Amino acid sequence: MKVEPNLLLAVATGTALTLLVLTAGTFGRPDYLFRYSVIAIGFSACYVALNTLIESRAVAPPAPMVSRDVRSLPWAAFIPAFMLLAAAVPVILPGRDFALLVIVCTVLFGLTVRSAMRVTP
Numbered sequence: 001m002k003v004e005p006n007l008l009l010a011v012a013t014g015t016a017l018t019l020l021v022l023t024a025g026t027f028g029r030p031d032y033l034f035r036y037s038v039i040a041i042g043f044s045a046c047y048v049a050l051n052t053l054i055e056s057r058a059v060a061p062p063a064p065m066v067s068r069d070v071r072s073l074p075w076a077a078f079i080p081a082f083m084l085l086a087a088a089v090p091v092i093l094p095g096r097d098f099a100l101l102v103i104v105c106t107v108l109f110g111l112t113v114r115s116a117m118r119v120t121p
Contacts, residue, residue: 005066009076010109010116016083017044017109020090024098027090036102043103047110048117055114065115079108 021040025033055061065076083105090098 004116004119005073005076006064006112006116006119009066009080010112012080013083013109013112016080016087017105020083020087020105021102023087023090024102027094028096028098032097032099036099039099039102040106040109043106044110044113047107048113051110051114052117061118064119065112076112079112083108 017040021033021036024036028036066072086101086105089101090096
């Protein structure tokens, strides 16, 4: 069985987003874990749905993030690495609201999911 790199990128980014939501809910404001979970699920679903609608009207759909070109892989691997570093921010700066950080990482997760959807049938 061949593993699709775009799907693997989406799974890695989703795992990093889950870690971010858990660390932000644990080390951030004590009552915001549910809020961060709703933000992550809602924004990623809206991003994928709206991006699918916009891409269906485009003249030429964009290419997947990880192509056969070797140079695209390090740039795509930057997204989960950034999200893992973002998951460390609530540990370093506890007690703050990290909703904007969760939103930014959720959009990046939606980007990788949409890239995986372009490749898989």
